[in-house]
Amino acid sequence: MYGWLWRHLPGPAALRAATVLVLAAVVVVVCFGWVFPAVAPHLPFNDGTVGE
């Protein structure tokens, strides 16, 4: 998977490494901004209220 990605990225190794870093950063931002906030309410350790 990562080998495939590495082989298909354009440019010299330095440019590929930079591209990979940018891609990783994008993944982190998307996770922090949208994925995790959407997932968290469904996990059972954040409810401080009483109710049915």
Next chain:
Amino acid sequence: MSGRLRAGAGALGELMVTAGVLVLLFVVWQLWWTDVAAADDQRAAVASVQQTFDAAPPAGGGAVPAVVPAEPPVLAEPGQDGEGFAVVHVPRFGEGWQVAAEQGVGLRPVLNDGVLGHYPGTAMPGGVGNLALAGHRTTYGAPLGQIAELVPGDPVVVETADGWYVYLVSGSEVVTPDRVDVIAPVPGDPDAAPTERMITLTACHPRFSARQRYVVHGVLDSFSPRGGPPPAELGTGVGGV
């Protein structure tokens, strides 16, 4: 054949490592980033509520003394979730510690901003019955992170546009999440007609779990109208600023 097997195992391994890294990222987000993000929301929420307070009270003077509440003013309950109506001060949590209280107990738009949420239908500050507030014990700014440090006699000061309501902690309990009677007008007795003016705070328990709830009760001790000095329980330089 063994070459394809090895390639398949390699891809599977990469997927599992990726999943592990994502779970680690989630833990970092939950334990660290939600606090970072909520810090701004918490400050904004306090500032937003304070804007609704007419003006800062004059320092000292003692013109209008604190009163034992015969009939303290009671705000109307906000109609909209996320509407702020009070700033809650808890000296036990640190000098100058304050957090906003907003209507509703949903995660969004209320609790995940690191503020306290008002259970709809429960009493408003100073009202006969039970002013029930929920808050996160961990993450999202953890407004009730120190709730277990409260002991009987500790003041919980609820500041509204009308003034300061000083509640004194009367006790605490750990209950299962289905125990809605802890926020009943008479805590523990859902059918009784209330005569006292109480406050109840709920948070999760144990920390980083939602298996139980940590519940603190208190009783209104005094009311200090705005225009007079803040109550002595707040110490100096706190409140109305």
